[in-house]
Amino acid sequence: MLKSDKLERLELYKDRNTQVFLNKFLSEEISELEPVYDPKVGYHYPIVEAIVGSVQDAEAFLNRLYNAGILERRLYDKIIYCPKCGSANVSVRYCCAYCKSFDIQRSALIEHVKCGYMDVEENYKKGNKLVCPKCHEELKKPDVDYRRAGTWCTCKDCKKSFDIPVVAHFCRDCHTAFTFEDAVIKDVYAYTLREDAKEEAARGWVIIAPIRDFLLENGFEVESPAFLKGKSGANHMFDIVAYEGK
Ligand SMILES: [Zn+2]
Ligand SMILES: [Zn+2]
Numbered sequence: 001m002l003k004s005d006k007l008e009r010l011e012l013y014k015d016r017n018t019q020v021f022l023n024k025f026l027s028e029e030i031s032e033l034e035p036v037y038d039p040k041v042g043y044h045y046p047i048v049e050a051i052v053g054s055v056q057d058a059e060a061f062l063n064r065l066y067n068a069g070i071l072e073r074r075l076y077d078k079i080i081y082c083p084k085c086g087s088a089n090v091s092v093r094y095c096c097a098y099c100k101s102f103d104i105q106r107s108a109l110i111e112h113v114k115c116g117y118m119d120v121e122e123n124y125k126k127g128n129k130l131v132c133p134k135c136h137e138e139l140k141k142p143d144v145d146y147r148r149a150g151t152w153c154t155c156k157d158c159k160k161s162f163d164i165p166v167v168a169h170f171c172r173d174c175h176t177a178f179t180f181e182d183a184v185i186k187d188v189y190a191y192t193l194r195e196d197a198k199e200e201a202a203r204g205w206v207i208i209a210p211i212r213d214f215l216l217e218n219g220f221e222v223e224s225p226a227f228l229k230g231k232s233g234a235n236h237m238f239d240i241v242a243y244e245g246k
């Protein structure tokens with residue numbers, strides 16, 4: 001944990017929203033905050049929104065806690081947004097490597113082991129059976145009579161064949177088709193409370209806050225956190241410092 005972030009953390013622990021949120025971890029109501037998917041807004045964090053208000057505020061709030069070293073995060077997913085309207089309601093299209101049409105047929109490639117003939121599955125189909133188009137023998141046992149040798153795509157528009165399709169996207173809201181190059185891609189995280197922050201947070205308001213309130217009620221001036229200059233002239237940070245009121 002960075003010492004330089006400690007002040008920021010202590011500030012945050014005094015914040016009511018942070019307290020409500022961190023309490024959910026401390027009380028074990030949640031162990032990890034996962035984002036929830038919504039086709040309209042994409043990923044969001046309803047638990048946090050209930051505390052801080054909007055989707056944007058929730059994101060800023062989580063970023064602040066992460067940057068201060070209170071939360072840890074792991075990459076949960078990547079989300080694709082439409083570059084034109086910003087919608088997250090985006091589909092994936094597998095397209096022809098030649099003409100970019102998404103009207104392609106994906107087939108399984110099958111090899112007849114005995115004669116070595118290879119073709120797409122449809123060409124072996126005879127009713128419910130698989131029959132080799134070359135030697136006319138029936139293929140019965142997978143991995144013995146025949147083996148699957150990957151996939152093969154055929155474009156229904158230009159009729160060409162290829163093994164790896166090109167990925168493209170389609171916005172279901174504004175109907176724009178766009179490529180990987182233009183896609184707006186955002187990292188989405190799941191959050192946990194850092195072990196060391198757990199203790200620090202608990203001390204921050206479970207222990208310090210009542211002491212602070214008690215001292216204030218009894219006429220002390222209180223600073224928390226506070227800096228005092230030591231004999232060496234260096235500044236030292238204290239969780240709480242109380243002065244006798246005048
Ligand atoms: Zn769009
Ligand atoms: Zn094509």
Ligand SMILES: [Zn+2]
Pocket residue numbers: 112114115116117132133134135136137
């Ligand atoms: Zn054959």
